[in-house]
Amino acid sequence: MQGTRLDTTRIRAARQVIDPIFLDTPLYSCEALAPRLGCKVSIKLETANPVRSFKGRGTELVASLLAANGSQAAVCASAGNLGQALAWSARDRGLDITVVASRSAPATKLDRIRALGAKLELVDGDFDTARERAVAIAQHNGIRLVEDSLDIETCEGAATLGLELVDRTPSFDTVLIPLGGGALATGVGPVLKALAPEVEVICVQPAGAPAMTLSWRQRRVVTTDSTNTIADGVAGRCPIPAVLDDLLLVADDALLVQEASIITGMRMLLDHAGLVVEPSAALGIAAILENRDRFASRHVVTIVCGSNVNVDAYHRWIGATPI
Template structure:
């Protein structure tokens, strides 16, 4: 296991407070609709509308501790890039984000508005990562790679520290974590394993972007086809072996959900909690929808990890789901 609890606690001192101590509360109307007690952990009420600032703040702080820092680069579908751009602007650093030309236009626009230079490449996140590595090698910029960079995992782990601090009457039996490359799932899973070891950590991924889930089930990296999901924030194709090893130590189960389930979960969160979330943030609710017997009568916490969704897309999906 690469993560360390002492470093995670130190990360809380390095992260901009705007990303910390986010709302976590029971949503009774949603729980009644789902047949279990639901605790929402809302990571969308910050300048980049996602949890990613926890990891980028930690990464930038550690890079600055190591020596002078001029430019940072990352590959991103949008949320990591926004968070890195915000942190870089605050520290007066140059930030380059490499993204797929097919990336969410809203997220691309927000990265640029935060001061990042956005470079588009053909292909998916893997091709963007290859280009970001080349940029780092050729310019001397520091590469921040989501999930492989331990700081992104330990920054995200501060979510788990906060969940572990819930009062006894709200303590979850299960925490559902959206799964992409694995920074949030490995970080939250590790923190809860250390601080609330009785809590079951369950990851959730789209059926149409199942790479890490299939690897967890097989116990090894497996080949999968290209992702085809509306949940662009978790739509990776390849698995980082080091992150897979971390996840194997802290995850109790790994679930897959349908596209229809994701959209219905977004609708329910809007109807019963008044929240607009992006598809990747609705995976936990989708899991309860599609496997109600597994969670019936339990206290289930789910992390709403982002709300960067184009209004037109959200309206179309929610209207169709209704």
């Protein structure tokens, strides 16, 4: 396989830098889901940590390097989870963090960013508007711009999750990876391709925010004018070329799923796994629901990437009636 930007030795070394609270997360078969989905489903749970998403793995690397380089401040755009994780990782290292986010991001994510001591700047518009604003702040203030998926540390952090899959699961056929900007997929993907090449790497994105999937399919960057999905964590319009290049090397497929399937996936994870998840974290289950024949009788690992969800919206989506 042609090489991506990642290096396995560096990823193993990253484990020494990342706070152990983000590492060696639960990985277990959820048998109650199996008869309902027609396949063996194992859950890689990234929500049981102080920031309730996998993003802490990467921000630990970012913040550690910033501190080592004597940086005082940094800015990032975030759909909410990166900003929260960066604020967490920066706090004890004395870094001033500015997070730029959409005013429409879930209030719970924004509240946590503020509570962790970061400066929060809200923009009218979506995540990509926030990205533009973050670039301007970095240039104006002469501070480091942290770019999710583009900055190699954000992918290396996610890659440590891939190492855990390879090291700890006896065997599985497929891993389903929520796809947004691509940090998770281009982090986990190369590890699997290098160390468990028999495992199928499938990315899953909402049909309402398909830019990266369309780009992967057409092998060139495709942008969209808007997004329309409840999966706020993966709703981007403008894929980053270098990230797409890596994704083209490691993804065996990229699937788009409907909103109804995401909601059903969230309900199934609640009813049969006892897990509250944000919509992005249900993308894997949604993909199985829409492709039952493809996954029939296989052992599928799905990455439950985050649980930062507004509880009122959550209740509205899943309703109060069990399925």
